[in-house]
Amino acid sequence: MKITVVGLGYVGTVSLACLGSRGHSVWGVDINQEKVNSLNRGLAPIIEPRLQETLTAAMAKGEIRVGTDIVEALGESEICFVSVATPSQKNGHIDSRHLLQACQQIAAALNSSRKKQIVAIRSSVLPTVLADVLVLFEREAPGLVDLCVNPEFLREGSAIADFEDPPFTIIGTDSPVAEAALRRLYSDLSAPVHVLPAREATLVKYASNAFHAMKVTFANEIGKVCQHMGISGEAVMEVFCKDTKLNISPSYLRPGFAFGGSCLPKDVRAIQYAARLCDTDLPLMRGVLESNTLVIKEVVQTVLESGVRRVALLGLSFKKHTDDLRESPFVEAAEQLIGKGIDLCIYDPNVSIARLTGANKEYINRTIPHLARLLVASMDEAVASADLVIVGHNYPGIEAVRANDAAYHLLDLTGQIQFVARAAAVTA
Ligand SMILES: NC(=O)c1ccc[n+]([C@@H]2O[C@H](COP(=O)([O-])OP(=O)(O)OC[C@H]3O[C@@H](n4cnc5c(N)ncnc54)[C@H](O)[C@@H]3O)[C@@H](O)[C@H]2O)c1
Numbered sequence: 001m002k003i004t005v006v007g008l009g010y011v012g013t014v015s016l017a018c019l020g021s022r023g024h025s026v027w028g029v030d031i032n033q034e035k036v037n038s039l040n041r042g043l044a045p046i047i048e049p050r051l052q053e054t055l056t057a058a059m060a061k062g063e064i065r066v067g068t069d070i071v072e073a074l075g076e077s078e079i080c081f082v083s084v085a086t087p088s089q090k091n092g093h094i095d096s097r098h099l100l101q102a103c104q105q106i107a108a109a110l111n112s113s114r115k116k117q118i119v120a121i122r123s124s125v126l127p128t129v130l131a132d133v134l135v136l137f138e139r140e141a142p143g144l145v146d147l148c149v150n151p152e153f154l155r156e157g158s159a160i161a162d163f164e165d166p167p168f169t170i171i172g173t174d175s176p177v178a179e180a181a182l183r184r185l186y187s188d189l190s191a192p193v194h195v196l197p198a199r200e201a202t203l204v205k206y207a208s209n210a211f212h213a214m215k216v217t218f219a220n221e222i223g224k225v226c227q228h229m230g231i232s233g234e235a236v237m238e239v240f241c242k243d244t245k246l247n248i249s250p251s252y253l254r255p256g257f258a259f260g261g262s263c264l265p266k267d268v269r270a271i272q273y274a275a276r277l278c279d280t281d282l283p284l285m286r287g288v289l290e291s292n293t294l295v296i297k298e299v300v301q302t303v304l305e306s307g308v309r310r311v312a313l314l315g316l317s318f319k320k321h322t323d324d325l326r327e328s329p330f331v332e333a334a335e336q337l338i339g340k341g342i343d344l345c346i347y348d349p350n351v352s353i354a355r356l357t358g359a360n361k362e363y364i365n366r367t368i369p370h371l372a373r374l375l376v377a378s379m380d381e382a383v384a385s386a387d388l389v390i391v392g393h394n395y396p397g398i399e400a401v402r403a404n405d406a407a408y409h410l411l412d413l414t415g416q417i418q419f420v421a422r423a424a425a426v427t428a
Contacts, residue, residue: 001185003027004077006070006102007084008035010046011122011152014159015081016066017044017051020058022188027073028066039066050160070102071109074117079181080106083122083152086129096129103133107140116143118178120150124206127199148173149198150182151205169193172201214284221282225271228278257392257413258295258329260318265289265327296329299390299411300336302419306409308387309343314379314401315392315413316348316371323354325368330392334371346374347382349395383408387422 001024005012008030016028016039030036035045042059044051058064067073074080084098103119110117121133130149137145149172154162168191171182179195186193196204222240223233241248252259259265268285275282303311318328325331337344352375354360364372376382379397383389388409389401402410410420 001025001181002076002078003185004029004070004073004080006030006073006080006082006106007098007123008032008039008045008066009083009085010048010156010159011154012081012083013039013044013046013055014048014051014154014163015083015122015152016064017055017058018160018163019185020061020064021054023061023063024185025063025076026058026065027077028064029068029070029073030066031068033068036066036068039064048156048159054160070105071112074106074109074115075113077117079118079120079185081120081122081150082106086123086125094124094126094129096125096132099123099125099129100132100136103136104140107137107145110141110144114144116146118146118148118175118181120148120178120182122150122152124151124209125149125202126206127202130198130202146173146175146178146181147198148175148178148182149201151201153205153208164189166191170201170204171195172198172204174198217284221275221284224280225275225278225282228280229274255416257299257417258292258332260292260327260329260332262324262326265292292329295417296332296336299333299413299417300340302411303337303342303388303390304340306388306419306421308409309341310385310387311337311342311344312382312386312389312408313337313344313346313392314348314382314390314395314398316346316351316375317393320393320395321350323348323350323358323360325351325360325363331368331371333390334374338370344374345376345382345386346371347376347379347395348393351375352377 003019003024003026005016005026005028008016008028012028016026020026028039038045042056044055082099082102084102086094086096086099089095106119119137121130134147137147151170153166166189169186169189171179171193173179173195174197183193219237222237226233226236245251268288272282272285313330313334316328316330316334317323317325318330334344334346351364355364355372355375379395379401383401386408388411391398391401391410391412391414394414405420405423407422409422412418412420
C-alpha cells in the first residue's frame, strides 16, 4: 500500500521502517530537517534495537522516501498515519498543537489536490482532541477524509518486536473504507483486530497506559512492605502472577459499583497498617479505599440531585448470591440515603431469608435493624411507589423493572453506573 507517515519520532520512524520492510511504499514527513537529513542518509534518528537493520532493509527495497513536504507525500498516498507528539501541558491536558498543525497541513494538501485520504491518528489523543481534529477536517477538507484512530502500543526498547507482534490492533472508526484499508494493511499480523468507535479507541490506549503505570506502582508498594518486613517481594509477586484466574485476568476489570464484603476493604486497610508500622506509606492502596468511598458518595449524590424522596434499593448484600452484609457498599449507600431523609424501601431476597433464619440473623438484628425494617418481600412491592429505583443486583425479573421507565428514574449499578431519567419526566 502507499502510505504517508507524518511525524518521525519513535512511533513514526518505527512505522516507517517496519511498513517499508514489508514492501509497502512509505513516505515519511517531519518538520525537523535534521531528522529528515539523517533518514535520507540511511541513519535512524533514534536509538532502538533492530531499528537500523529494519530501516536499512526497507531502504534497500527502495520503498522509503523521507522529506518535509506533506503535499508531495500525499500525492500518491492511500493512508496517512499521524504520529506527531502529544506532550503534557502544565495542567495535565495534552498539548494538541503539533497534531492540529499536522492535520491542518494534511487538510490543506488534500483540499488543493481534491484527493481523498484515509487519515489514521497514531498519536495518543483524548476524545476532546479527536473532536477538534474531526471539526478541522470537516471544515478544511470536507468529504475528503476517512478518519480513524489507530493507537500504537509499542514500547521503547522493544519497539520493532512490539510493532511486529502487538497485543492487538485497535481500529477506531465508523468508516468502512478506513476499516477495510487498515485490516488489509495489518493482515499479515497474527494479533487480533478490534474495531470500535473512535472515541472508545482513544480510551483503550489511555486505559492501557494507566493500567501499566498502576501495575508498576502496585508491585512497588507490595515490594516496599515486603522489604520492610524482610520478605522477598520478588517471590511474593512471582507467585501472585501465577494466578491467571483472578490476579492476572479480566476479573474485577469492569466498571461498576464499589467493592465491599468481609475481605477486600479489611485487607487493604491491613496492608496499609503494616506499612505504617514500617514508617512508610502506600498512596496507591490509600487511593483505592478513597476512590471506593467516592463511588458510594457519588451514587448517593445522584439520588439526592434527582430531587426524589421515595427510593427502592434492589440489593443490600455486597454481592448477588450471598447474604453477607459486612462492609457492603449498598448498606453504606442505604444509610447515607436514610440520613438525608430519603424514604427507602429495600429488596434483597437473600438478606430477607437470612433475617429470619441462619447465621446472619443475629448480625442483621444487631447491626442494621434500621435497614432490616425496610426490607420488603418482593421486587414489585419495592418499586410500587418508588420515584427512583437503584438496581444493585441483577435479580430474576429485573428486566421488567428496567423496562418500566415511565414509572421511575433508574440508577443502574450492575455495570458502568447509569442514571436513566424517568421517561415521563424527560417528555415533560
Ligand atoms: N514513544 C512511545 O513509546 C509511544 C508509544 C505509543 C504511542 N506513543 C504516542 O505516539 C505519539 C508520538 O510519540 P513519539 O514518542 O514518537 O513522539 P516524538 O516526540 O519522538 O516525535 C514526534 C515527531 O513529530 C514531529 N512533528 C511535530 N509536528 C509535526 C508536523 N506538523 N509535521 C510533521 N512532523 C511533525 C516532530 O518533529 C517529531 O519528530 C504521541 O502521541 C505518543 O503519546 C508513543
